Amino acid sequence: MINLGRTNTLKVVKQVDFGLYLDGGKQHGEILLPSKYVPEGTQIGDEIKVFLYLDQDERLVATTERPYAQVGDFAFLEVAWVNQFGAFLDWGLMKDLFVPFREQKMKMLKGKSYIVHVHLDEDSYRIMASAKVDRYIDLTYPPYQVGDEVEVLIWQKTDLGLKVIVNNRYAGMLYDDQIFCQLRTGDFTKAYVSQVRPDGKIDLRLSPTGQAAVSDFSDTLLQYLKENGGHTILCDKSPAEDIYEVFGVSKKVFKKAVGDLYKRRLITIAEKGLYLVE
Numbered sequence: 001m002i003n004l005g006r007t008n009t010l011k012v013v014k015q016v017d018f019g020l021y022l023d024g025g026k027q028h029g030e031i032l033l034p035s036k037y038v039p040e041g042t043q044i045g046d047e048i049k050v051f052l053y054l055d056q057d058e059r060l061v062a063t064t065e066r067p068y069a070q071v072g073d074f075a076f077l078e079v080a081w082v083n084q085f086g087a088f089l090d091w092g093l094m095k096d097l098f099v100p101f102r103e104q105k106m107k108m109l110k111g112k113s114y115i116v117h118v119h120l121d122e123d124s125y126r127i128m129a130s131a132k133v134d135r136y137i138d139l140t141y142p143p144y145q146v147g148d149e150v151e152v153l154i155w156q157k158t159d160l161g162l163k164v165i166v167n168n169r170y171a172g173m174l175y176d177d178q179i180f181c182q183l184r185t186g187d188f189t190k191a192y193v194s195q196v197r198p199d200g201k202i203d204l205r206l207s208p209t210g211q212a213a214v215s216d217f218s219d220t221l222l223q224y225l226k227e228n229g230g231h232t233i234l235c236d237k238s239p240a241e242d243i244y245e246v247f248g249v250s251k252k253v254f255k256k257a258v259g260d261l262y263k264r265r266l267i268t269i270a271e272k273g274l275y276l277v278e
Contacts, residue, residue, distance in 0.1 A: 002028050002060075004052050005071030005120060005127040010062070012046045022050065022062055033062040053127055056095060067092040069118045074133060074153055074165050076186030078113040089116065089129060103130035113186060115155055115165075138169045141200045147208065148193045154183050164191070164204065172202035180206065180240040180250050207250045217249050218257040222266060222276075230276035235269065 002008060002024055010022035013030060020038055021030040033050060042048060050062035051070070068091045069075030077089040080096050087108035088096035099108060099116065108114060108131070116129040117136040130136070133155070144150070152164035152172060161175040162183060174183075174191065183189065191204040208216070224247070225232060234243055236258055240251040247254060258274065261267045268275045 001025075002031075002052060003071070004054075004060070004125070005118065007049055007051050007066075007070065008062075009047050009049050012042060012044050012048060015044055022048070024060065028060055031060055031062050033064070037062070037064045039064060051093075053093065053095065058126075063093065065093055067097075069116075071118050071120055071127060072168075073118050074115060074136070074168055075118065076113055076115050076153070077129070079108050079110050082108065082110055089114075091118075091129075098126070098128045099131060100128065103128070103132055105131045115153070115185065133165075137165070137171045139200065142166070142170050142196055142202055144193045144196055144202065146193055146195060149208075150191055150193060150204070152189055152191045152204065154185050154187045154189070156185060166191075166202055166204070170200075170202055172204050174204050174206065178205040178250075181244040182241070205250075206244075207248075207253050217247070217253050218260045220247070221254075221257050221274075222261060225267065225274065225276040230278070231273060233273040235273050 010024065010031065012020050013023045014021035019032055019034040020042065022033055024031040031052065033048070039048065048064070050064055051067060052060060052062055055061045068077060075091070077091055077097065079087045080090040081088050086098055086100040087104065088098055091097040097118065101107075114131050115133055116131050117133045118127065118129050119136065120126070121128050150166050152166050152174070153168070155163045155165050161173055161179060164172045164174055166172040172191075189206070191206055192208050194203045194205045196202055234246060234254070236255045243249065243251050243254045258267070258269070262269060266277055268277060
């Protein structure tokens with residue numbers, strides 16, 4: 001089955017001067033892969049991974065280039081140009097991604113970037129994007145447990161914190177008191193589920209929770225000291241941002257791990273940081 005706007009694995013069936021033809025099945029026939037996208041050494045009968053989209057003449061065509069997002073994805077994309085019909089986003093392909101005015105929450109401006117959802121238009125069967133991403137969020141109850149690791153896309157700032165899109169599917173929230181590093185709209189980061197509320201909304205944090213997280217990081221910190229001359233300038237008075245930049249954990253987890261190692265007499269604490277006990 002051919003998936004327009006997605007990566008497909010297709011067989012090479014014909015070679016011509018201007019490229020290769022790939023087997024698109026009975027419904028789509030042969031699909032052109034232009035010469036400039038053909039990997040060196042590709043032969044008839046080989047299977048090749050290609051992205052399928054419509055060219056300027058609305059013909060199905062293949063490319064080995066990878067767009068920044070595919071159909072079904074949420075993404076943060078920059079406006080390349082605007083005309084009387086809408087905005088066109090740079091998504092990594094020669095043909096830009098169209099956002100009609102009806103799919104814009106506010107008038108998109110050239111050079112600005114926006115969170116959008118990439119989809120197939122039901123009427124025209126064209127690949128396009130929408131900035132009205134709320135309508136594409138999955139509202140079914142999320143299948144997550146407390147402590148599950150997820151990937152989040154930073155969506156927008158609110159009075160409570162940062163609204164995010166979880167695993168390219170659900171809406172979630174990182175509250176201000178759980179944010180200890182600089183995050184901007186469009187950033188992807190790892191997060192952990194702190195709770196799934198009865199209404200299905202997901203609360204998240206940037207570091208694992210509980211004693212298991214502290215124990216795991218204690219081992220990580222101990223190994224770091226062993227590999228770095230037995231010393232780190234970071235201590236419990238260091239800024240949370242510096243701790244997260246080096247270790248990827250909150251200051252709270254860092255301090256608990258330091259306390260754990262100190263109680264086990266594996267480190268000493270000094271004004272210039274932490275030292276491994278010889």
